[in-house]
Amino acid sequence: MIDFHSHFLPRMDDGSSSVEESLEMLRSSLEQGVEVMAATPHFYAFREDPDSFLERRAAAFAKLPLADAPHPKLLLGAEVYYFDGMSHSESLRRLTLEGTRYILIEMPFSRWSEHMVDEVLRLRDRLRLKPYLAHIERYLHAQRGTGYIDRFLQEGMLIQCNAEFFLTRSTVRKALKMLRNGQIHILGSDAHNMAERAPELGNAVSLIRSELGDRVLEDLDANGRAMLQSVLAGGNVQ
Numbered sequence: 001m002i003d004f005h006s007h008f009l010p011r012m013d014d015g016s017s018s019v020e021e022s023l024e025m026l027r028s029s030l031e032q033g034v035e036v037m038a039a040t041p042h043f044y045a046f047r048e049d050p051d052s053f054l055e056r057r058a059a060a061f062a063k064l065p066l067a068d069a070p071h072p073k074l075l076l077g078a079e080v081y082y083f084d085g086m087s088h089s090e091s092l093r094r095l096t097l098e099g100t101r102y103i104l105i106e107m108p109f110s111r112w113s114e115h116m117v118d119e120v121l122r123l124r125d126r127l128r129l130k131p132y133l134a135h136i137e138r139y140l141h142a143q144r145g146t147g148y149i150d151r152f153l154q155e156g157m158l159i160q161c162n163a164e165f166f167l168t169r170s171t172v173r174k175a176l177k178m179l180r181n182g183q184i185h186i187l188g189s190d191a192h193n194m195a196e197r198a199p200e201l202g203n204a205v206s207l208i209r210s211e212l213g214d215r216v217l218e219d220l221d222a223n224g225r226a227m228l229q230s231v232l233a234g235g236n237v238q
């Protein structure tokens with residue numbers, strides 16, 4: 001299984017607060033069956049430029065003593081928060097998931113506008129990027145009745161959801177329904193720490209398996225592997 005969204009880099013954002021915590025997150029993920037894990041620290045264009053972000057990310061990554069610690073294969077990326085004009089921002093090409101054109105986009109939690117949805121979709125034509133939408137479950141309420149999420153789906157945008165969507169009693173039915181209907185394409189832990197936002201993709205996968213069977217998981221896995229095809233084939237993953 002592939003974790004497409006996590007915050008395990010030490011002291012990079014509001015995720016892991018220490019090298020020790022990062023290593024615990026990695027070990028826990030590996031034990032849960034995560035084979036590849038993407039580091040997607042928050043990137044806010046209004047706060048930081050990509051150069052500084054990439055420097056900090058490299059420094060945080062370098063702090064991890066990976067040679068001595070059990071961990072899944074790791075990929076570096078970013079969780080890019082929406083900003084106006086992003087479809088003209090050439091520098092976003094540097095924030096894709098390592099070795100791919102996929103870029104994780106976080107949208108505002110308030111109601112979107114037509115323009116915002118257009119901006120994200122234009123990333124594909126203008127910058128040749130392949131945006132994938134972070135934690136779909138967080139937007140459902142505010143976008144109800146707007147048709148924006150349907151539009152993303154119709155446009156073939158890839159949709160990620162968090163393990164938590166399946167592991168929360170009040171949302172599990174909705175999560176399974178969306179997965180069955182092909183409205184969720186890849187999973188992420190969105191793990192931030194080893195406390196209240198710990199990695200729990202393994203539990204979500206177990207639940208999906210018992211509720212919907214192996215086939216659905218095979219499809220999710222195939223989606224993820226297709227996205228990472230060039231990277232995994234190259235064998236140059238950490």
Ligand SMILES: [Fe+2]
Binds near residue numbers: 007134190
């Ligand atoms: Fe996140």
